[in-house]
Amino acid sequence: MSDGILPEFTVSSERLSSDSYLLRVTGELDLYTAPQLENEFVCMLRDGAAYVLVDLREVPFLDSSGLGVLLAAANRLGKDGLVLTGLGIESRRVLEITGADRLLTLVDVSPSGAPA
Template sequence: MEPVTAGKDGAVLRVGGEIDVYTAPKLREAILELVDAGASHIIADLREVEFLDSTGLGALIGAQNRLRTRDGSFRLVIASDRILRIFRITGLDKVFEIHASVADAVAGEAYWERIVADEGG
């Protein structure tokens, strides 16, 4: 997991490999560190994720709940049909904001467009 801070209170977290019972705690910890550092808007870039189990889904749901209580936002970037299918089967595609790319995740959202402009693209 590689956090890429985009702004004072927003961040993109790049996640790859497997998110399972062994790695979900690391994902949860990475998100908590971003929140503790002041991020209230996070984009989780899951394009490099090869496997996702229920523990990983739980970590993502927990992150979304935590950010909602802070009036923040939590968006997912998913390119893999296999991973996207997990969200569709579980109905979580209606719970999460899911985008095909980070550019799509920030498009049309004033908060993220401001951050991208402030950071020079």
């Protein structure tokens, strides 16, 4: 991203077990892209998801629409059912300012991807 070009928004999910998923999000999570993430959560919940780990390492921007989708998913899954990882400084700041950091489970990871 050093050339100033933002990555295209993508959401990909991987089923880890019968009720656990890894969700990788890339690109800006905003008013225009939040519905795609919401749709992915709807599909996972319909398929029996109880635990979702959301990797946000490739999300440079998060607005209130994206935050709303994450909070709605946490409400459906329960606080311990949704875990966010890889939050950038700006995204973490949004969660802190809104108080959502107290409502969501956040896990820091090292550059290797292991919990820090």
